[in-house]
Amino acid sequence: VFRSIRTIFLPTLLWGASFPLAMASAAAEGEDPARLSGEIYAANTAGSIGGALAFSLILIPAVGTRACEQLLIGLAASAAIVAIASHAWMMRTHLQATRLRSAIALAATLAGGVVVSFGLISTVSDVPWQVIAYGRRVAPILRGLDLSAEAKPLFVGEGMNSSVVITDRGGQRFFYVSGKSEASSALLDMRLQRMMGHLPALIHRQPRSVLVVGFGAGVTAGSFVQYPDVESIVVCELESMIPPASDEFFSTQNYHVLRDHRTRMIYDDARHFILTTPEKFDLITTDPIHPWVKGTSALYSKEYFELVRSHLNPGGVAAQWLPLYESDEETVKTQLATFFDVFPDGTVWSNYLNGDGYDLVLLGRLETSPINIDEIQKRLDDTKYSGVLSSLTEAEFDSAFDLIGSYAGRASDLAPTLSGAEINRDLNMRLQYVAGWGLNSVSSAQIYRELLSYRKFPEDLLTGTGERMDALREVLGRRHRTF
Secondary structure (H helix, E strand, O other): OHHHHHHHHHHHHHHHHHHHHHHHHHOOOOOOHHHHHHHHHHHHHHHHHHHHHHHHHHHHHHHHHHHHHHHHHHHHHHHHHHHHHHHHHHOHHHHHHHHHHHHHHHHHHHHHHHHHHHHHHHHOOOOOHHHHHHHHHHHHHHHHHOHHHHOEEEEEEEOOOOEEEEEEEOOEEEEEEOOEEEEEOOHHHHHHHHHHHHHHHHHOOOOOEEEEEOOOOOHHHHHHHHOOOOOEEEEEEOOOOHHHHHHHHOHHHHOOHHHOOOEEEEEOOHHHHHHHOOOOEEEEEEOOOOOOOOOHHHHHOHHHHHHHHHOEEEEEEEEEEEEOOOOOHHHHHHHHHHHHHHOOOOEEEEEEEOOEEEEEEEEEEOOOOOEEHHHHHHHHHOHHHHHHHHHHHHOOOOOHHHHHOOEEEEHHHHHHHHOOOOOOOOOOOHHHHHHHHOOOOOOHHHHHHHHHOOOOOOOOOEEOOHHHHHHHHHHHOOOOOOO
């Protein structure tokens, strides 16, 4: 409370005093005070609207927060100087009696204001990159791990919608957006990012058109570069700063997807794009940030999933990321129940951390034909798919068996535990609020083990030769796995 008062009280007091000071500086003898106050209020309103638009849409993306703060200090100082000079001009008749003394006092005041304003401008520093990267966790992270000494910032940028930081730590690169880790070249994240691409692409028999919602580090989008039959990769991203930055620092991991001739970038809100485009796709993969981040729960709603389903070609596959970390049981069940409400034959695939789930990939298919592990392996053995196999191997998926072994259940298995779960809808956006209660949760392992307790071997979903299927039954019979 004290820090809030110390930070906010004085500026609020001074800005509050600016209105009567503006009235005093603009007032003239015989002027209608009601008209004057209305004009000043109108000017203040117009300035507030124009300033908000100019700074958020133009100046901050162009020159950054530091330069904008310096400009604001300069504008405030200029306003004060104008107010003092204006008042002095109106009082010039009275001042003539003490002309020299008044002139000296006025000049000293104005000069002091200029000096103080320049002094304040010089004290404004850049926003620490750690604040942009770690957000609400910046203090405990820096105290506990001293990452500021180990991590080297490679890119720091402030865009129209998000602030971005890319760091290097111990040879691994990390991608942060507005205080939240979104991607990295670490094995755990690479597995998830590659799963988001390769699972739907290999389960679909021959994908040709792909829509990726959210560019991030570009690893998921880059997964599709390796497929010889893919003809179109459409990526929808809200922040235009992200793809060029990721192209510079994650090009090895994303296979230069931004420069691939099949890639088309769409800078738009994903829901608006999908709603308005006439295009349909074989694959749609959505990898947003956590649902407790403002606005993101719209990409986890029933209406969004219905929109995705309506834009799939016959036989199409939809993939959706679902985090178990920084989440709780109610949040996870709401996400699962909402997805399965639109994709009743949906399946769950897990990314592992020390044998327990870290995050999940949800798959929804328009057709329910069995997934043939032998056919998938045959494609991977084809020289045309050597790039796909290499991409999987980099994430420690050495075969189709390893990839399919990440199966964690399906809608029918989880129906008993999801029976009372609420559905996230556009009209309530319940998930946005529920997810916030679990953002500090550390119960991912417990949630994952509960989900696995309902898993049954899907005899009608997975097919293959006897030896492979026996091995798969053994693996999927375990309650948790390791890499």
